Amino acid sequence: MDQGGTMAAEPSAHFSLDRRTALAGIAGVFGASLFAPLARAAGYEPIPKINTGKPAVVFTPAQRALVAALSERIMPTTDTPGAIAAGVPDYIEHMMGDWAVSDDRDLILGGLAAIDARSMADFQKPALKASSAQQDALLTLTMNDAIPGGAKFFEAFRQLVLTGYFTSEVGIMQERSYLPVPGDYDGAYPASKIDRIFSS
Structure with missing residues (x-):
């Protein structure tokens, strides 16, 4: 995978899943609340003019760093790599640059600004410089709509x-157990032995 979160031209011999196909499957979980850029990329909504040139630059360096920090709080590194290692921050900027319209970008940029403002009010420092616990608190306030536009931003x-x-x-390959070809059916397989979601 390259730094932009896209699949490399020569994928691993054991990894051939098309990312758009995977997106369509995962996006279906969110139903009617699916964020518009994701719906477009998954083929659920009409596609506006798409950027086919160089990757669009949406975030300032400070915004990009905050996106990385907050994405890592939502999907942290544990026994498997977290959001940053998976290329999620670059993926988010790609989605905002190539699949979003102005209203979508305004929602994300406005949410980042609101989080930063609340961090300055509560902790006297920008959200990027807040501790992990403080960033978690800011995300909780956002999720609970205690920050202007918070709930819509948080869900997107x-x-x-x-x-x-x-x-x-x-x-797909580390957080889940990747099975390129399903194995034998075992109706008595103990649920206690399942520690990863299978993907194929």
Whole structure:
């Protein structure tokens, strides 16, 4: 996978899943609340003029760093790599640059600004410089709509993080158990032995 979160031209011999196909499957989980850029990329909504040139630059360096920090709080590194290692921040900027319209970008940029403003009010520092616990608190306030536009931002941002992660090679091959060809059926397989979601 390259730094932009896209599949490399020469994928692993054990990894051949098309990212758009994976996106369509995961996006279906969000139903009617699916964030518009994801719906377009998954083929659920009409596609506007798409950027086919160089990757669009949407975020300032500070915004890009905050997107990375917040995405890692939503999908942190545990025994498997987190959002940053999976290329999620670059994926989010790609979605905002190539699949979003102005209203979609305004929602994300406005949410980042609101989080930063609340961090300055509560912790006297930008959200990027806040501790992990403080960033979690800011995300909780956002989720609970205690920040202007918070709930809409949080749902859109969460969807971007999850789809970016679970359609990445890291998400499919490490967070889940990748089965290129389903194995034998075992109706008595103990549920206690399942520690990963299977993907194929």
